[in-house]
Amino acid sequence: MNLAKLNDIAAATKEKCKNKKRVCVCAGAACISSGAIQTLDSMKKIVKEKGLDKTVDVIPVGCIGACHQGPLVKILPDETIYQKITPAEAALIAEKHLAKNEVVKSLLFATGAGKESPVNSNETDFFKKQRKVVLETCGNINPESIEDYIAVGGYQALYNILSTLSQEEVIAEVKAGGLRGRGGAGFPTGLKWEMVHRYINSTKYVVCNGDEGDPGAFMDRSVLEGDPHRILEGMAIAGYAVGAQKGYIYVRAEYPLAIKRLETAIKQARVQGLLGDKIFETDFNFDIEIRIGAGAFVCGEETALLASIEGKRGTPRPRPPYPAESGLWGKPTLINNVETFANIPKLILIGGKEFASVGTQKSAGTKVFALAGKIMNTGLVEVPMGITLREIIFEIGGGIPGGKKFKAAQTGGPSGGCIPESHLDTPVDYESLGALGTIMGSGGMIIMDETSCMVDVARYFMDFCMNESCGKCVPCRVGTKQMFDLLNKICTGQGSPADLALLEELAPYVRETSLCGLGMTAPNPLMSTLRYFREEYMAHINDHWCPAGVCKMEPAAQLAEAHS
Amino acid sequence: MSQAQVVDVPESDPRVKQMLKVIKNYQKRPDALVQVLHAVQDTFGYLPMNLIRVVSKELHIPPSRVFGVVTFYYYFSLKPKGEHNCLVCTGTACYVKGAQKIIDQISASFGVKDGQTTPDNKLGLQTARCIGCCGLAPAVVLDNEILPRTDPAQITGLINARLGAKK
Structure with missing residues (x-):
């Protein structure tokens, strides 16, 4: 693989889609369980029958975000989203929107009753305040196609660093971006990379923590399912920066679809020479293996996770030494969360300074949250750091259904806490949430209304722990x-x-x-x-x-x- | 699942050969233990005791350590599962939306408790910590298919339809 080839693939893929409408049928786990595969098949069949296949591509995509309204169908470049689409309604969309460019108003994605749904779904309350970095292309590209990822600028960041930056310069860029660990604790990512980089003349490893065990959190699952190449690219960049040649992705066994898509992505990347030996014709070698977890929450803890990768019981050990010094098989190991790695390609492409322009001073960038519980719009949202909880819950989330009263927002799963109504105007960043006695956590946000008992919730989490x-x-x-x-x-x-x-x-x-x-x-x-x-x-x-x-x-x- | 018999798998079973191939693919590396156990459970539906010994021998890990790993992880089972299996998610979102009522309903309708199978081994009931489908709470996984927004009033019918369909 070299730059010319990468550009060729991107150009060829773009050429194929030129002047065509793209029908993205959400094939995330949530939409699939609502019948998305039947909708996808029906859409494909009808488009072919009506002879629209010259002007329309129908593809499965990763999570579009609004899981409560699945199966979702998104039409590009119009940015129109249709909700709860049955196979029969797929036919209607093909007949009207695809053939005649007439929007089917009754099926448009809607948030909040009584308002007319905009044709461009980015103008809905649900999407308006979101800012997509990690989920930038999730829901727009086919997660099982490396060409699709390359066409939207994929692997460009990897090429850039390999051809122009030294290891130290990559780390400096990540530091300038102010990126902090998205697993929940918020350790500065650049600093962690530097710690691993410091050890010379040693075999090193890069590990991606995809053991998303917090009940109520599904951000990592959606990213792994919807945009697996982004993780691979982020890990390869990290591998170059710290001097590692081998990476492991640890994924929960409960996420079979994520595992399947990752396997496909790794195979494709190897074929294209984006993983393996002499990547982009440089001396950089890097390969990735998947390790499947077996249902132990504690394996999300880094030292327990490393023990599990080594095939042992997943029990933690005291730190120090930290994995950066002594990790997998006693070697220096960089371990980051899925969402952290997913931020890397974009950070490199736009530069650290630009990356840090979003969010707050101490918490740069965006955060993906999984909204669930007693809230109107459940699903996946990505917001700039510093947004208030009230905006997330009542504007993006649409408030509490059934006329009930909000009681608490629970973040951080069994390690976090409950935030009451009086603190809803707190900005979302690591420090502010910490001061409230909860944590940012990996991104699960469960909303509870007056019918939830807080003592019972405390007991539930204690039972879990x-x-x-x-x-x-x-x-x-x-x-x-x-x-x-x-x-x-x-x-x-x-x-x-x-x-x-x-x-x-x-x-x-x-x-x-x-x-x-x-x-x-x-x-x-x-x-x-x-x-x-x-x-x-x-x-x-x-x-x-x-x-x-x-x-x-x-x-x-x-x-x-x-x-x- | 007190009723289910714990049975060994004869080593002449053609699937055992398949299993040995998987072990070979991992170059018999001891660190592949968890992955190999996954492969065995995927093939047989559970981890037969005699095959655990085979795995131990092939990977050069003492049986006690293999057994320790098997019993540590929630996902591994030493007993065969039911013909059909119903997994109720008890993650936070499902919990606040009434997962317990779903479990109670299934228990009442089929006379089966969490972690057990019915006497005729037709249906097994399990619970999960979180399957990550919180947007569709309360969720149930019936034979690998996710059922969204389940309702205690309908769950019995849904399961019966599944049990009947594959008789």
Whole structure:
């Protein structure tokens, strides 16, 4: 592969699509389960039957974002999105929009009732405030075609750095971009690369953490499914910068489609000489292997993940030494999250300075969130850092369905916390969310309304941590169990003020003495709900009553109350 | 799944040869253990005890360590699954949208608890931490097919249709 060939592929692919409409049928896991494959097949068949195939391409694409309205069909270059398209409605779209250029108004993607849906879906409330960097081409290109990715500028960043930049210059660029780890903790990415780069004369590895275990998070799945080449390119760039020749992508077994698309992408990249030996006719060799997880949440922790790649039980070990010094098989290892790698090609192409112009001063760029729970528009959104939670939930997300009242936004999964209404105007960045007692997390955002009980939610997450604790260290193994039992007592109406005091005493111990992030953050959901919804705990304890009507009180507790 | 018999697979089974080929593809590297176990479970539906010993021998890892890895990961099963399998997602989004009611309904309709199969081995019920389809909560995976926005009132019918279709 060389630049001329890369440009040839891009030009040829663009030429093929020239003056043609492109029908993108969302083939993300969510749309597939709503029947997208039938819609895709029907659309293909009808386009052929009507002889439209000279002017129309029908392709499957990755996640378009608005999962609640799937199967979605997007027409390019018009940027028109149609929602909940059945095979029969696909025929209608072909007949009107594709053949006669007439928009089918009744099927247009809509957010919020009572408003007329714009023909250009980027003008809808759902898309208007979004800013796409990671998801730039996800939903516009066929994830199973390397040509499609190259046509939108793919692998150009890899060529640029290999031909013009030294390793140090690449790292300097990433540092200038101010990119921070998107897995949740927010460690500066450039700094991490520099740490690995520093070790000379050693075999090194690049690892992509795709063990997206937080319940309620599906950003990485969507990126892996929708734009796998972007991850490969990001990893190759990292490999060059730190001096590694081998990369591993660790993906959950629960994401079979992501694994399949990655396998296809890796094969294609090898054939094109974009992975393997002498990439772009330079001395840079880099190859990537997939490692499939086996359902252990703790494997999202970096040292546990590395143990799992080595084929062992996925238990963490104390740090330091950090993986940057001693990682896979004791060698210096760079480990970044899927979304972090997905940011890299764009960062290189536009330059660090331009990249940092989006977002806030300390948190540059954008963040992908998975909106779910009691919210009108569930799905995948990418927003600039610094946007407020209120904008995400009420403008992009469309607010709470069924006329219910907002109660809390939960970010960071079992390691995060709940944010109440009073703090909704907080800007989304690492520091601000940290100050609220939660974390940015990997991007799961679950919205809860008045019918969700905060004590029950705290118990749910404690149950999660208790079950997923690997058992290696005592504070986590025993502490989560004790905290769960106490929460369970409160949820069944048998708790006392002393139990609450004990919980508050126990939580800091678990946080400070656990071996890894799982135990250290396990008390977060408890602590944050206690901080903002203490009155709900008190209602359970003093009145044996669950204000949200979720917890079933033990009859004995109510009986005791009646006799007292 | 108390009713299911734990059975060994005879080593003359043609699929065992296939398994040995997978191990060879990984050049018998011990670090491929988790990947090899995936391949075995994909082929047989579970991890037969005698084949765990074969894997141990081929990869030069003590059986105790292989067993330790097998039991550590939630995904691996030492017992055969049901003919049809229903996996209810209990991720946060599904939880707040009523996954427990779905589980209760399935348990009541088919007399099967989480982690068990029905006495005739027709249906197995499992739960998952999160399948990443939070936009479609509450979600259920029935024989590898994701059912979006399930409803306790309809789930029994959906499963019955599946059980009937492949009799």
